[in-house]
Amino acid sequence: MPKRIAIFASGSGSNAENIITYFADNKGFEFPVIVCNNENAFVHTRARRLGVRSVTFKFQQNADWDMPLKLLLSEHIDYVILAGFLLKIPKIILNHFPDRIINIHPALLPKFGGKGMYGDRVHRAVCAAGEAESGITIHYVTDNYDEGDIVFQAKCAVLPTDTPEDIAQKVHALEYEWFPKIIEKIWG
Ligand code: GAR
Numbered sequence: 001m002p003k004r005i006a007i008f009a010s011g012s013g014s015n016a017e018n019i020i021t022y023f024a025d026n027k028g029f030e031f032p033v034i035v036c037n038n039e040n041a042f043v044h045t046r047a048r049r050l051g052v053r054s055v056t057f058k059f060q061q062n063a064d065w066d067m068p069l070k071l072l073l074s075e076h077i078d079y080v081i082l083a084g085f086l087l088k089i090p091k092i093i094l095n096h097f098p099d100r101i102i103n104i105h106p107a108l109l110p111k112f113g114g115k116g117m118y119g120d121r122v123h124r125a126v127c128a129a130g131e132a133e134s135g136i137t138i139h140y141v142t143d144n145y146d147e148g149d150i151v152f153q154a155k156c157a158v159l160p161t162d163t164p165e166d167i168a169q170k171v172h173a174l175e176y177e178w179f180p181k182i183i184e185k186i187w188g
Contacts, residue, residue, distance in 0.1 A: 001028045003187055006077045008085035009036055011119070013043025015083035015104065015175055022180035026145050028188055032075050035068055059087050069093060069165055079187055082141060083179070086118050089141050090094045101141040102186075104179055106171045108153055109137040115144030123164040123171065131158050136174045138182050160182055 007016045016034055023029045034047050034054040047054035057068050069092060072080070082089070082103035105113055107122045112134075113147035117125065126134045136185060138146035154177075156170040 001164065002028055003078045004032055005075055005081055005115065005187075006072055006075065007031060007034045007081045007083050009034055009041065009043040009083050010038055010086040011041050011043065011084050013041065014172065015179055016043055016181045017046045017050065017105070019081065019149075019180050019183065020052060023184075026184075029054065030184070032077070033071065033121065035071070035085075037085070043128045046117050048150045061089055062092070065090050065092050069096065072096070075079045080141075081179075081183065084119065088143065088145060091143055094143060099140055101139050102138055102151060102183075103146070103148070104175055105139065105146055106134075106168075106175070107137065108133070108135045108155065109139065109146050109150065117146070120164060123167040123176060126158060126167055127164045130160075132160050134171060136171060136178060139180065144146050149185060152178065154178050 007019065008145055009016045020031045031052055034043060034052055036043055036054055036056045037059050039056040044054045055071060058064055074116050078100065080101040107126060107146045112125050133155050135153055137150055138152045142148040154174045156174060158167055
């Protein structure tokens with residue numbers, strides 16, 4: 001039976017697209033749905049192009065997670081991937097998917113993680129701190145931001161002349177290379 005994976009994304013969705021494309025010919029994984037918290041996010045356009053269902057929910061209070069949970073259960077989802085999803089995952093979801101939710105963070109945790117540290121904000125902070133390296137962290141999700149056990153990290157050099165955009169580009173390249181491979185490794 002193929003493993004059924006739901007992808008949660010909030011913005012552009014380039015990782016979601018990269019993962020779905022990577023597994024297009026792989027009978028071991030199916031991606032029946034993308035869950036989003038923003039109806040205007042570009043990930044919906046990518047989903048349409050890929051022929052994948054994408055659904056927007058409002059997630060303002062705990063009860064707002066009932067509908068997405070129902071969707072995950074009715075779609076027989078085995079695993080959840082956070083690919084640029086910016087909200088905290090509540091216990092009601094974690095309890096249904098123990099050790100079955102992973103996140104990608106665009107830096108080397110535990111550095112540059114926590115609430116408010118996402119996307120370009122992370123790259124600006126890395127640049128401002130004068131770091132000599134950055135990278136990606138793939139980790140299990142808990143109900144604290146960026147704190148679950150680390151599955152994998154990959155590094156890239158940060159040059160003194162690098163702008164946050166340069167760092168973002170290097171980090172995205174690592175994400176595209178490694179995120180699908182790590183999914184295959186741990187759940188394949
Ligand atoms: C990615 O770089 C991902 O690591 C980051 O958001 C970006 C989403 O890009 N996630 C976080 O910052 C989570 N704290 P994408 O929408 O193009 O995949």
